[in-house]
Amino acid sequence: MIDQPPDVIISFDMETDLGNWGQTYAGIEQGTPRILGVLARHAVPATFVFTADAAQACPDALQRVLAEGHEIGCHGLHHEFLGEANSDTPGLFTLLPEEIDHRLELATDIVAGAAGVRPVSFRCPRLQSSNQVIATLLRLGYVADSSYPTYFYANRLAPYHPSRDDWREAGDLPLLELPTFADFTAPLNDPGAEFLRERDGWPLLRLEGGARFKQRVDRMGDYLRARGLPHFVCLYLHPWEFVPTPHELVFGEGRLEIAEWLWKNSGQPHLAALDELLARLRADGAAFWSMKDFVAHNKEVADGNPGR
């Protein structure tokens, strides 16, 4: 046990293989049971955010996630881009602000229909959000959003209520933004790089393994505590990382070579990495939460009654 163990949210973005690039669901169909096995071994609750497409295409996987007691959230309608760009994806366009409201209402209704319970937690595809997205999430009854790309904006390092003027700043909106884990203790090898992906926690667990990733979590704990911030860790992972990921995709009009960092250590090595990370966090006494349960916990802390 360490003195101040972290609050940890493990979450999975349930979508087509390779996010926007693939058209199949091998990750959800074959990866989900493996993920659930690892979570069950460590008694870790998690949040699985489904695109509406994935919820309709993979009802068995969704029901299995629910049956094991995990939270079902929403990840958009078709994995479309909803807000401000933070990565380099030529040929993929961001929706107009006036398209957001209808799409998210439809996505929410479809996920709710598949799950039998209305989602209250959300993550934007590619972590691309906006003031319009947050306003729509509030209208639709969401209580949690985890779309803040911490590595990119590098400003909000702890859960916060967004401002209505700028969702990336703290304010008083009744929804909790849960920033995604980034490692600010790591030196940037390419500080001029446009998108600063080096510090994004997401691919590092797969690329480095559970033991090294846990060292990053510990270092960030010291970094946050030194700034008077809580040690909060929100990881976003994808089911397609837990099956062997293809190195190229062939379409009718061409072929797409997938960057090595997207497929390296996919499948069994990544399952082993997650297993090791969860074991080490458990040994430290970390508290694991679904997104919506963390919101309830956070409110209890704010009200002076922290039930842990």
Ligand SMILES: [Zn+2]
């Ligand atoms: Zn996604």
